[in-house]
Amino acid sequence: xxxxxxxxxxxxxxxxxxxxxxxxxxxxxxxxxxxxxxxxxxxxxxxxxxxxxxxxxxxxxxxxxxxxxxxxxxxxxxxxxxxxxxxxxxxxxxxxxxxxxxxxxxxxxxxxxxxxxxxxxxxxxxxxxxxxxxxxxxxxxxxxxxxxxxxxxxxxxxxxxxxxxxxxxxxxxxxxxxxxxxxxxxxxxxxxxxxxxxxxxxxxxxxxxxxxxxxxxxxxxxxxxxxxxxxxxxxxxxxxxxxxxxxxxxxxxxxxxxxx
Amino acid sequence: xxxxxxxxxxxxxxxxxxxxxxxxxxxxxxxxxxxxxxxxxxxxxxxxxxxxxxxxxxxxxxxxxxxxxxxxxxxxxxxxxxxxxxxxxxxxxxxxxxxxxxxxxxxxxxxxxxxxxxxxxxxxxxxxxxxxxxxxxxxxxxxxxxxxxxxxxxxxxxxxxxxxxxxxxxxxxxxxxxxxxxxxxxxxxxxxxxxxxxxxxxxxxxxxxxxxxxxxxxxxxxxxxxxxxxxxxxxxxxxxxxxxxxxxxxxxxxxxxxxxxxxxxxxxxxxx
Amino acid sequence: xxxxxxxxxxxxxxxxxxxxxxxxxxxxxxxxxxxxxxxxxxxxxxxxxxxxxxxxxxxxxxxxxxxxxxxxxxxxxxxxxxxxxxxxxxxxxxxxxxxxxxxxxxxxxxxxxxxxxxxxxxxxxxxxxxxxxxxxxxxxxxxxxxxxxxxxxxxxxxxxxxxxxxxxxxxxxxxxxxxxxxxxxxxxxxxxxxxxxxxxxxxxxxxxxxxxxxxxxxxxxxxxxxxxxxxxxxxxxxxxxxxxxxxxxxxxxxxxxxxxxxxxxxxxxxxxxxxxxxxxxxxxxxxxxxx
Numbered sequence: 162x163x164x165x166x167x168x169x170x171x172x173x174x175x176x177x178x179x180x181x182x183x184x185x186x187x188x189x190x191x192x193x194x195x196x197x198x199x200x201x202x203x204x205x206x207x208x209x210x211x212x213x214x215x216x217x218x219x220x221x222x223x224x225x226x227x228x229x230x231x232x233x234x235x236x237x238x239x240x241x242x243x244x245x246x247x248x249x250x251x252x253x254x255x256x257x258x259x260x261x262x263x264x265x266x267x268x269x270x271x272x273x274x275x276x277x278x279x280x281x282x283x284x285x286x287x288x289x290x291x292x293x294x295x296x297x298x299x300x301x302x303x304x305x306x307x308x309x310x311x312x313x314x315x316x317x318x319x320x321x322x323x324x325x326x327x328x329x330x331x332x333x334x335x336x337x338x339x340x341x342x343x344x345x346x347x348x349x350x351x352x353x354x355x356x357x358x359x360x361x362x363x364x365x366x367x368x369x370x371x372x373x374x375x376x377x378x379x380x381x382x383x384x385x386x387x388x389x390x391x392x393x394x395x396x397x398x399x400x401x402x403x404x405x406x407x408x409x410x411x412x413x414x415x416x417x418x419x420x421x
Numbered sequence: 422x423x424x425x426x427x428x429x430x431x432x433x434x435x436x437x438x439x440x441x442x443x444x445x446x447x448x449x450x451x452x453x454x455x456x457x458x459x460x461x462x463x464x465x466x467x468x469x470x471x472x473x474x475x476x477x478x479x480x481x482x483x484x485x486x487x488x489x490x491x492x493x494x495x496x497x498x499x500x501x502x503x504x505x506x507x508x509x510x511x512x513x514x515x516x517x518x519x520x521x522x523x524x525x526x527x528x529x530x531x532x533x534x535x536x537x538x539x540x541x542x543x544x545x546x547x548x549x550x551x552x553x554x555x556x557x558x559x560x561x562x563x564x565x566x567x568x569x570x571x572x573x574x575x576x577x578x579x580x581x582x583x584x585x586x587x588x589x590x591x592x593x594x595x596x597x598x599x600x601x602x603x604x605x606x607x608x609x610x611x612x613x614x615x616x617x618x619x620x621x622x623x624x625x626x627x628x629x630x631x632x633x634x635x636x637x638x639x640x641x642x643x644x645x646x647x648x649x650x651x652x653x654x655x656x657x658x659x660x661x662x663x664x665x666x667x668x669x670x671x672x673x674x675x676x677x678x679x680x681x682x683x684x685x686x687x688x689x690x691x692x693x
Numbered sequence: 694x695x696x697x698x699x700x701x702x703x704x705x706x707x708x709x710x711x712x713x714x715x716x717x718x719x720x721x722x723x724x725x726x727x728x729x730x731x732x733x734x735x736x737x738x739x740x741x742x743x744x745x746x747x748x749x750x751x752x753x754x755x756x757x758x759x760x761x762x763x764x765x766x767x768x769x770x771x772x773x774x775x776x777x778x779x780x781x782x783x784x785x786x787x788x789x790x791x792x793x794x795x796x797x798x799x800x801x802x803x804x805x806x807x808x809x810x811x812x813x814x815x816x817x818x819x820x821x822x823x824x825x826x827x828x829x830x831x832x833x834x835x836x837x838x839x840x841x842x843x844x845x846x847x848x849x850x851x852x853x854x855x856x857x858x859x860x861x862x863x864x865x866x867x868x869x870x871x872x873x874x875x876x877x878x879x880x881x882x883x884x885x886x887x888x889x890x891x892x893x894x895x896x897x898x899x900x901x902x903x904x905x906x907x908x909x910x911x912x913x914x915x916x917x918x919x920x921x922x923x924x925x926x927x928x929x930x931x932x933x934x935x936x937x938x939x940x941x942x943x944x945x946x947x948x949x950x951x952x953x954x955x956x957x958x959x960x961x962x963x964x965x966x967x968x969x970x971x972x973x974x975x976x977x978x979x980x981x982x983x984x
Contacts, residue, residue: 409791
């Protein structure tokens with residue numbers, strides 16, 4: 162399990178889990194679940210389009226994620242974002258399906274984009290992933306305090322303009338999406354970014370500790386998913402979804418138990 | 422003013438306990454048709470609970486509620502306090518009023534001349550003709566209030582209950598609604614019960630008052646009930662009632678127990 | 694006239710039995726989905742519709758694994774999920790978005806698993822795409838009686854629920870005071886939504902199924918004040934987008950890339966979005982009285 166090509170897989174997925182758990186912590190704190198659900202959907206189209214044109218999927222993911230993030234940022238400003246954003250997201254998925262339908266590898270491409278594909282991570286992806294990780298962590302470090310402040314006192318006039326902060330945060334989610342999707346898939350990245358932080362929050366209220374716990378749980382989930390996937394040949398997405406759901410369920414039970 | 426001796430609603434020794442806490446304690450009163458009665462009490466005094474008991478949505482631990490021609494719910498009209506009116510909701514004012522006729526029945530309404538006339542009549546009665554064709558979600562608070570009143574009235578109830586109708590209205594709309602309700606009560610001989618935490622807005626049209634404090638009630642005319650001795654007995658500690666320029670102000674005095682007065686406990690200045 | 698028709702419609706469209714079947718099924722499903730969708734949008738339950746669509750992916754793929762038609766899978770899991778949602782009271786739950794997202798993740802995880810197991814066992818291709826993104830042209834005619842039955846049933850349910858559901862949607866308190874069994878009505882409606890989403894998943898795929906549910910409905914709601922017109926308009930838009938999508942997909946067989954054809958679901962979803970945006974333009978004019 163730890164030989165040759167698997168080394169890449171372990172490294173990349175650890176980085177992915179690290180960043181996913183960290184950024185997910187803020188997603189849960191800010192109540193931006195919808196955003197975390199929306200951006201990966203949009204990036205699906207980007208990855209599909211990029212593969213069609215022959216570019217690296219990472220670029221397609223990146224561009225569409227950022228565009229999607231900006232789009233959502235602007236749309237949510239206008240208030241009722243239900244229908245317009247929902248339809249646009251679905252349109253993105255349809256567009257992605259369209260692009261993929263042009264390629265010979267229609268079905269496998271769809272499945273791996275949606276559900277992730279760890280075992281196919283080549284050396285090409287190693288270095289971009291490392292760079293993106295560093296970038297994400299840098300941005301997260303910069304935004305750490307403003308984000309904390311904003312979530313506790315949303316109408317505070319000190320510090321960064323909330324709209325700009327929101328955009329910066331969306332950009333961060335876009336970056337995270339870009340590096341996470343190739344491993345976990347667009348439909349499951351959300352689970353990875355929600356389950357671990359929710360579980361962490363159920364066990365501690367201190368932000369630093371919760372963040373560390375969130376990352377730890379995320380990494381544990383991904384490691385477990387890889388190990389199980391390697392042994393059973395079942396898709397990694399299944400394990401990520403299942404383990405994240407378990408983590409979330411445990412957090413709900415713990416919260417309920419605490420209340421009695 | 423009531424013109425008959427019959428009652429429209431009789432509440433008899435009603436007590437309600439929720440979650441171990443007593444909410445209503447031996448409440449009893451009668452409403453006569455044509456009387457407009459204010460159900461006054463601060464938040465948490467039990468007004469909404471009492472209304473729910475009257476509507477049959479909550480069974481009291483003891484006591485009975487009897488409404489004339491009981492059994493059929495349509496004898497009681499109800500205007501709730503909160504309603505989620507989505508601005509996109511495809512219901513015009515007149516559609517919602519029409520639903521008052523038979524909205525509880527399954528199926529789609531069959532348009533008929535009789536329905537249309539009835540709806541027009543109700544809309545006229547509440548002065549809602551101008552905005553009857555606008556979506557209810559786009560109306561102002563006062564306009565929605567009037568539509569809901571028409572909706573409640575169209576089934577010709579004997580009793581009309583309103584839960585805090587004035588809470589979110591500006592002064593002018595509040596005054597209009599109060600006048601309208603007074604007119605409805607007296608002209609159509611309907612017993613109207615309005616819950617509010619602010620009594621002064623209702624004073625011009627209020628015939629009787631049911632004053633709720635700590636789950637206990639005092640009933641009668643405003644002069645009979647809103648007095649220092651009556652309210653002091655009700656609250657269980659000293660209360661002074663002042664009348665200033667036709668407005669009523671209820672002031673809590675020092676409480677008898679040793680607890681320090683705190684601005685956020687219930688013995689603070691209640692300005693009514 | 695003939696020339697124009699020939700220009701728009703590539704040969705064989707009207708005579709193909711696949712197309713005829715697709716037109717009937719697609720039309721029926723569009724009517725049901727958009728009708729239910731009017732209530733969905735107005736009750737602010739779009740997220741539930743989306744959740745059901747994505748959960749349906751797991752249902753469809755499990756059906757595929759077992760070897761039965763995907764429609765049963767969609768229906769089965771949607772009804773189960775809708776019941777669960779009603780029991781949990783998910784529309785009122787705090788952290789509802791989080792819970793929905795986790796369920797989505799689980800649903801898709803299961804879908805991934807079932808699809809994988811299914812493809813390795815039966816060695817057929819195309820099923821995953823069909824379940825996820827639909828393939829209206831390739832539906833076997835055995836689906837037709839089922840679709841007709843469920844569509845008719847759902848439409849009948851909607852008509853029956855119409856008045857009390859409107860009341861409940863305005864104010865559950867008010868409806869309760871009038872003797873309407875609020876919980877029952879809400880549950881019945883959620884079931885109708887589950888079936889509508891399942892049918893929609895059959896035609897345009899589980900992942901895209903919400904488009905038919907909320908798109909035409911939201912568009913219709915922008916266009917008219919009157920309730921019955923909203924439903925008619927929604928149905929019209931839904932059917933129009935579906936049929937036009939079918940036509941374009943047929944024509945696209947001759948577009949680049951050659952001999953491939955673009956997916957029907959792509960066209961339907963795009964048309965739905967276009968219709969919605971177009972209605973936004975119209976709305977610029979002040980809308981006062983009933984239209």
